[in-house]
Amino acid sequence: MQKSVDENNINPGEQLREFIKKLFPADVKNDSFILRIDYLLQADGELRDLVYNSTINYVLRRLIVTADYFKRKCEKENKGNEKFRTDLRAFLKDDMRFPEKHIGRIIVLISECLDKRNADVADSTKHKIRKRARNNNKACYICGGELEFDIGDSYNSVQVEHKWPKAMGGSSDNFNLEVACPKCNCKKSDHIDASDFHYEKICLVSDENDQHFSTEMNREYELALWAKREFKCSICEKSAADAGKLKFGRKNPNDSWHFLNIEIYCEKHHEIRG
Ligand SMILES: [Zn+2]
Ligand SMILES: [Zn+2]
Incomplete structure (x- = not known):
């Protein structure tokens, strides 16, 4: 029997992304326009990685969402799972150009992603996660902001968030859940990592102490920046959940506030750097 792909606490969406990466590895030796731009901007490979990851995420998203579309269509026409698999197989082979030998594995992984996409977090699990976070005095795992545990199930209360997005094949089990404030929860939606945000738009005109800085640096930009270091301090690697509010600084003080220059x-560590 086929083993369930998330038995090692790895989300099916993550497994599918790894599979796509293996089919299309980042070729760091070949000269490409992106490497030349990366060199020009002294980005140390960071720009190349962003472009690579966002492209891989795009392929992943296309696969999961298209399969969901086929599945819904089959359900609407009262056709079974067999028809869905046949349609998906034909699509991957004829409308995309996946090699035939990989299609079986891709279909297994996509099906697991769709199961996760349609599963909800059990109320008992939500309750347990909130309780654990409260007992351990955890902050929002994304921004490090203080959480209001006491206001029940209202809009402002603590949210139980999927670290790997449910829509992208993220599990609704313990290992993939974390507490977040409502502001972060609503902006993160189905972003997988920093490369899924519009990092290329993050170039501020204002400086840190300018009146417009906090308006220009909106929550979506902040989220993208925190995501690039996986919600941790880039020096001590303490997580926002434990360290509290994460702050920004510039790598090169002569340069403006843009995505690659913000740490x-x-x-x-923000204080030490001054
Ligand atoms: Zn937050
Ligand atoms: Zn630190």
């Missing part, structure tokens, strides 16, 4: 620090 993420906990309170302590």
Whole structure:
């Protein structure tokens, strides 16, 4: 029997992304326009990685969402799972150009992603996660903001968030759940990592102490920046959930506030850097 892909606490969406990466590895030796731009901007490979990851994420999204579309269509026409698999197989072979030998594995992984996409977090699990976070005095795992555990199930209460997005084949089990504030929860939606945000738009005109800085640096930009260091201080690697609010600083103080020049620090390391 086929083993369930998430038995090692790895989300099916993550497994599918790894599979796509293996089919299309980043070719760091070949000269390409992106490597030349990366060199020009002294990005140390960071720009190349962003473009690569966002392209892989795009392929992943196309696969999962298209399969969901086929599945809904089959359900609407009262056709079974067999028809769905046949349609999906034909699509991957004829309308995309996946090699035939990989299609079986891709269909297994996509099907697992669709199961996760349609599953909800059990109320008992939500309750347990909130309780655990409260007992351990955790902050929002994304921004490090303080959480209001006491206001029940209202809009402002603590949200139980999928670290790997449910829509992209993320599990609704413990290992993939974390507490977040409502502001972060609603902006993160189905973003997988920093490369899924419009990082190329993040170029600010204002400086840190300017009056418009906080307006220009909106929550979506902040989220993208925190995501690039996986919600941790870039020096001590303490997570926002434990360190509290993560702050921003510039790598090159002569340069403006843009995505590649902004670094993420906990309170302590932000102060040390001055
Ligand atoms: Zn937050
Ligand atoms: Zn730190």
